Amino acid sequence: MRTYAAVDLGASSGRVMVGRVGPDSVELREAHRFPNRPVRVPEGLRWDVLALYGGVLDGLRAAGPVDSVGVDGWAVDYGLLDADGALLGNPVHYRDARTEGVAEKVWASVPAAELYAATGVQYAPFNTLYQLTAARSTAQFARAARVLLIPDLLTYWLTGELGTELTNASTTQLVDPRTRTWSREVAERLGIDLGLFAPLRRPGDPAGTLRPEVLAETGLAGPVPVTAVGSHDTASAVAAVPATGERFAYVCTGTWSLVGLELSAPVLTEESRAANFTNELGLDGTVRYLRNIMGLWLLQECVRAWGGPDLGPLLAEAAGVPALRSVVDAGDEAFLAPGRMPERIAEACRASGQPVPATRAEVTRCVLDSLALAHRRAVLDARWLADRPVDVVHLVGGGTRNTLLCQLTADACGLPVVAGPAEAAALGNVLVQARAHGLGGDLPALRRLLSRTRPLTRYTPRGDAGRWREAEARIAVR
Numbered sequence: 001m002r003t004y005a006a007v008d009l010g011a012s013s014g015r016v017m018v019g020r021v022g023p024d025s026v027e028l029r030e031a032h033r034f035p036n037r038p039v040r041v042p043e044g045l046r047w048d049v050l051a052l053y054g055g056v057l058d059g060l061r062a063a064g065p066v067d068s069v070g071v072d073g074w075a076v077d078y079g080l081l082d083a084d085g086a087l088l089g090n091p092v093h094y095r096d097a098r099t100e101g102v103a104e105k106v107w108a109s110v111p112a113a114e115l116y117a118a119t120g121v122q123y124a125p126f127n128t129l130y131q132l133t134a135a136r137s138t139a140q141f142a143r144a145a146r147v148l149l150i151p152d153l154l155t156y157w158l159t160g161e162l163g164t165e166l167t168n169a170s171t172t173q174l175v176d177p178r179t180r181t182w183s184r185e186v187a188e189r190l191g192i193d194l195g196l197f198a199p200l201r202r203p204g205d206p207a208g209t210l211r212p213e214v215l216a217e218t219g220l221a222g223p224v225p226v227t228a229v230g231s232h233d234t235a236s237a238v239a240a241v242p243a244t245g246e247r248f249a250y251v252c253t254g255t256w257s258l259v260g261l262e263l264s265a266p267v268l269t270e271e272s273r274a275a276n277f278t279n280e281l282g283l284d285g286t287v288r289y290l291r292n293i294m295g296l297w298l299l300q301e302c303v304r305a306w307g308g309p310d311l312g313p314l315l316a317e318a319a320g321v322p323a324l325r326s327v328v329d330a331g332d333e334a335f336l337a338p339g340r341m342p343e344r345i346a347e348a349c350r351a352s353g354q355p356v357p358a359t360r361a362e363v364t365r366c367v368l369d370s371l372a373l374a375h376r377r378a379v380l381d382a383r384w385l386a387d388r389p390v391d392v393v394h395l396v397g398g399g400t401r402n403t404l405l406c407q408l409t410a411d412a413c414g415l416p417v418v419a420g421p422a423e424a425a426a427l428g429n430v431l432v433q434a435r436a437h438g439l440g441g442d443l444p445a446l447r448r449l450l451s452r453t454r455p456l457t458r459y460t461p462r463g464d465a466g467r468w469r470e471a472e473a474r475i476a477v478r
């Protein structure tokens with residue numbers, strides 16, 4: 001058995017997990033979890049990346065001796081380094097308003113259809129491409145010598161080595177998913193200097209060793225190798241979907257719901273663009289063909305607005321609220337920014353002529369019904385767009401702890417749901433490290449290992465598919 005530390009930075013919390021892996025066993029424990037709170041300063045919404053790095057060091061100290069460390073985190077965002085390698089300011093949060101209207105300017109140079117044909121990436125206002133375009137005229141950017149995506153920035157601080165990990169690079173909208181390398185043409189036409197990015201590295205590649213100062217701070221004995229993993233948290237989570245066959249869809253449910261299929265080649269059709277599916281890169285030459293849905297962010301923001309009540313009682317009450325009274329479009333960009341979430345949900349219900357949820361339990365039920373409905377639409381759309389059969393939906397991530405959401409997803413999709421693991425990103429991270437350090441096995445074998453060793457819960461659809469179709473029509477006509 002070998003031991004690996006997975007640093008997993010989610011939008012709502014960061015954690016350092018310790019995985020022990022053998023040919024027929026996988027154990028995972030949490031060494032340290034720390035909040036990830038965006039901070040609003042006069043210039044906008046920022047990540048507190050120093051606090052995150054502090055949490056990572058605390059976590060490595062708590063982890064104890066490990067054979068390797070891997071870092072994954074959320075996509076698209078980055079830090080800028082100056083010519084001395086120092087961080088220039090706090091990384092901008094993808095929910096910041098600086099990219100409003102930027103995509104339209106980019107499309108004036110490279111039309112949206114051409115951009116999709118070249119990169120396969122969905123439209124989202126926060127794609128790195130649009131963020132870089134928004135940043136280009138700033139004084140800070142003028143001093144930038146390097147752009148490092150968030151997990152690569154943390155890896156750099158841990159090791160002193162620069163790199164750009166491929167699965168996360170694929171979310172920048174600057175990578176061609178067919179060649180799995182930078183799309184030089186897109187970058188050139190938009191005046192983006194790809195030289196700002198460090199060389200690409202792939203999951204399993206060595207990414208340096210912990211710096212002596214990091215060893216001293218964490219009490220670890222060196223050398224401790226750092227291994228590149230699927231550094232996009234969703235890539236690591238999809239790698240840890242415990243599927244036993246090929247005909248599965250996945251819902252990575254956390255702050256976001258990322259819903260789709262694993263494919264061997266991208267789908268770059270006009271229908272796919274219109275349906276706003278993305279082709280992000282996964283492990284071992286795979287493509288993560290998926291749609292972004294607002295996810296449990298909607299609930300997190302309601303809970304924040306209500307002063308932080310416990311989730312347990314709230315979800316129990318929501319389970320007793322009549323189903324599908326009101327639904328909103330959980331894919332709607334209108335829910336992206338923070339603030340006033342219960343009011344915004346109420347406004348959306350009113351605008352589509354549905355009853356306005358009045359109590360906290362009713363709002364919660366509306367959010368969960370709406371998420372399940374969005375999961376359904378994404379699974380059905382993906383199945384149709386990629387022309388692939390689906391027999392089972394795997395739910396992974398923190399949302400698998402929400403049994404009501406799991407059951408509603410099974411009901412809405414009309415398919416069996418297998419829920420777990422909750423810490424999928426950390427497990428995907430650990431397994432890729434384990435493989436780089438001698439554990440054999442292709443991706444299906446790693447998945448079978450998880451299906452044998454992790455506790456999973458099965459949900460059977462309660463046959464009320466007609467009600468979900470009716471609810472879908474309510475928001476489709478809006």
Ligand code: ADP
Nearest residue numbers: 010011012013253254255296397398399401402
């Ligand atoms: P991220 O990686 O994006 O930070 P996670 O995968 O950790 O997100 O999932 C966080 C979400 O999981 C929370 O917003 C919450 O809705 C849900 N969750 C976590 N724990 C529980 C629980 N005990 N019961 C129900 N839901 C939970």
Ligand code: LRH
Nearest residue numbers: 011074075076233234256
């Ligand atoms: C989930 C995630 C998702 C991205 C979003 C910005 O944490 O990485 O895959 O689209 O954050």
